């Protein structure tokens with residue numbers, strides 16, 4: 224696996240590959256890789272001739288009170304995992320390469336960015352949209368891969384690429400889960416053994432709300448019960464537990480066939496997020 228840390232070398236390599244009529248898939252990450260990230264690499268390898276992973280812990284998507292400094296970093300381990308997966312190139316720039324002195328531009332996606340995680344973390348999607356648009360323009364891949372665990376992020380990035388005419392196909396890949404259902408996340412490392420043993424309640428609540436909604440139960444009652452279960456398990460605060468349209472993020476009271484349940488809640492000092500589709504009704 225080639226390791227590149229500067230933008231001109233990245234551009235040169237991708238230009239050569241594309242000049243040979245090869246296709247390129249990009250997997251943007253912040254490192255601390257787990258099986259969820261590796262499933263993105265696997266999908267890129269299936270779809271494209273070459274897979275490029277990026278590792279960049281992006282300061283602009285963290286608020287000053289958040290975990291930028293303590294975010295888990297282990298590049299040697301990440302490199303070994305990417306090599307095992309047959310990744311062709313790692314782009315791992317430093318902060319100065321991505322944000323040169325005088326950097327003054329930000330990309331903001333209105334509407335989709337404003338609810339759910341955007342309400343709880345107002346800085347977040349601007350930072351993500353800015354860094355992802357830069358990574359896409361630096362590498363100009365054919366496709367780019369993002370996990371559905373960050374479902375709102377995926378939709379914001381799709382909108383951004385479409386609005387800015389960036390010629391890339393943005394692909395979502397299903398969430399990878401631990402055996403008990405907890406969505407894989409680099410931040411799961413922060414959980415104490417006690418917190419880890421109850422963390423999968425988040426997914427059980429999502430499934431329960433999704434099933435009740437599909438069965439026609441009152442949405443407000445199903446959500447209130449879900450919040451009560453999370454509180455009883457020790458989640459506090461709960462940023463949101465909501466049912467929304469999976470494309471527009473409009474809040475839903477009845478199923479429109481595109482409903483998804485979204486949750487973000489804190490367990491100890493760790494903020495966990497997850498989401499689940501409302502199962503489709505079988506019409507007999």
Ligand code: PAF
Pocket residue numbers: 251252253279281284351354355373376
């Ligand atoms: O999902 C992530 O790890 C990050 O938000 C991303 C997309 C790599 C942008 O920094």
